[in-house]
Amino acid sequence: MLAKSIYTLAIESSCDETSAAVLCNNKVLANFIATQKIHETFGGVVPELASRAHQQNIVPIVEKSIYSSGVTLDNINAIAFTNGPGLMGALLVGSSFAKGLALSLNVPLIEVNHMEAHIQSHFIAENVDGSKNEIPEFPFLCLTVSGGHTQIVLVKDFLTFKLIGQTQDDAAGEAFDKVAKIMGLPYPGGPYVDKFAQLGNQKMYSFPIAKMQNSDFSFSGFKTSFLYLFEKLKRENVKIEGDVLNDLCASAQYTICKTLVDKIALVSKELNIKNIAIAGGVSANSGLRNMLQTTAQKYHWKLFIPRFEYCTDNAAMIGISAYYKFLGGQFSDGNIAPNPRMTIGA
Numbered sequence: 001m002l003a004k005s006i007y008t009l010a011i012e013s014s015c016d017e018t019s020a021a022v023l024c025n026n027k028v029l030a031n032f033i034a035t036q037k038i039h040e041t042f043g044g045v046v047p048e049l050a051s052r053a054h055q056q057n058i059v060p061i062v063e064k065s066i067y068s069s070g071v072t073l074d075n076i077n078a079i080a081f082t083n084g085p086g087l088m089g090a091l092l093v094g095s096s097f098a099k100g101l102a103l104s105l106n107v108p109l110i111e112v113n114h115m116e117a118h119i120q121s122h123f124i125a126e127n128v129d130g131s132k133n134e135i136p137e138f139p140f141l142c143l144t145v146s147g148g149h150t151q152i153v154l155v156k157d158f159l160t161f162k163l164i165g166q167t168q169d170d171a172a173g174e175a176f177d178k179v180a181k182i183m184g185l186p187y188p189g190g191p192y193v194d195k196f197a198q199l200g201n202q203k204m205y206s207f208p209i210a211k212m213q214n215s216d217f218s219f220s221g222f223k224t225s226f227l228y229l230f231e232k233l234k235r236e237n238v239k240i241e242g243d244v245l246n247d248l249c250a251s252a253q254y255t256i257c258k259t260l261v262d263k264i265a266l267v268s269k270e271l272n273i274k275n276i277a278i279a280g281g282v283s284a285n286s287g288l289r290n291m292l293q294t295t296a297q298k299y300h301w302k303l304f305i306p307r308f309e310y311c312t313d314n315a316a317m318i319g320i321s322a323y324y325k326f327l328g329g330q331f332s333d334g335n336i337a338p339n340p341r342m343t344i345g346a
């Protein structure tokens with residue numbers, strides 16, 4: 001028989017954020033993230049350093065979450081962890097810790113797919129501050145845009161996903177980070193491009209939008225075109241600062257967002273689905289949010305945009321995924337091994 005309240009301790013360690021959360025059913029009681037600053041120096045995530053930082057961060061972040069949630073380890077009914085996709089060494093830290101804890105507490109272990117969890121963050125009913133969220137109606141389409149993935153997913157219910165399209169080369173977040181790196185901005189560059197773009201003219205420079213036949217994306221042509229323009233400006237001794245930097249950011253951001261929004265609009269029309277959601281780190285982007293709002297009005301979509309704290313990697317999304325898996329009886333055994341290339345809906 002199900003416990004009336006299910007308390008889940010969730011752990012996320014797929015890339016460069018170590019995060020722990022405690023949920024009571026579909027409510028978040030605590031959600032803490034330790035961001036690994038060390039990668040900034042290298043302009044990208046260094047897998048070995050990520051694993052070491054997870055090792056250092058995992059105990060303090062779990063302790064902090066448990067303490068802040070007001071529950072004790074004795075109350076926990078399940079331990080959830082990210083089992084992929086992600087960096088093998090990083091995933092191993094979270095999964096080993098979760099397995100050990102589940103064994104010692106004698107509670108079920110629940111593996112979670114990181115990309116499904118980004119989408120399932122929309123199912124969080126209540127936040128730490130007590131505020132409530134609107135849960136999307138099924139079926140809906142989710143544009144999942146992160147540093148490693150760019151996908152359009154058909155979501156049929158809390159646990160059923162169908163991949164409709166995805167990027168054939170760079171992810172949207174990667175495109176943001178790469179243009180930021182070209183311009184000498186810190187890593188991860190997406191939030192910096194967003195900040196400068198708000199001061200710039202998005203029509204100043206134009207970049208190609210790949211015309212893919214199906215529901216897929218491509219950002220490699222855009223990235224090369226951005227690099228050529230940047231090199232041309234340098235040859236002309238143009239300083240990449242002030243208005244030039246702002247305009248470059250605004251124009252690059254416009255191109256990435258237009259690529260994403262045009263495609264989701266096409267898929268929405270083809271499948272006749274007007275419930276549209278976004279998820280993943282890039283869903284924090286102000287240009288994408290604005291463009292989606294305008295497009296939603298035009299096509300009469302019902303749009304679902306996650307709270308900022310659930311856009312980038314966090315353990316609350318792992319906890320909500322696990323809650324629905326718990327209800328569905330989907331538990332893992334101790335032999336489970338991380339799958340860095342885990343696909344969605346598989």
Ligand code: KG4
Pocket residue numbers: 015145146147148149172173174176177188189190191194280281282283284285286311312313
């Ligand atoms: O979902 P996420 O935290 O990690 C992955 O699963 O990859 O996404 C990280 C990505 C990075 O590429 C970062 O630059 C991008 O999300 N990002 C943004 C913004 N905030 C985060 N990109 C554009 N604008 C933002 N405001």
Ligand code: ZN
Pocket residue numbers: 114118146147280281312313
């Ligand atoms: Zn992610």
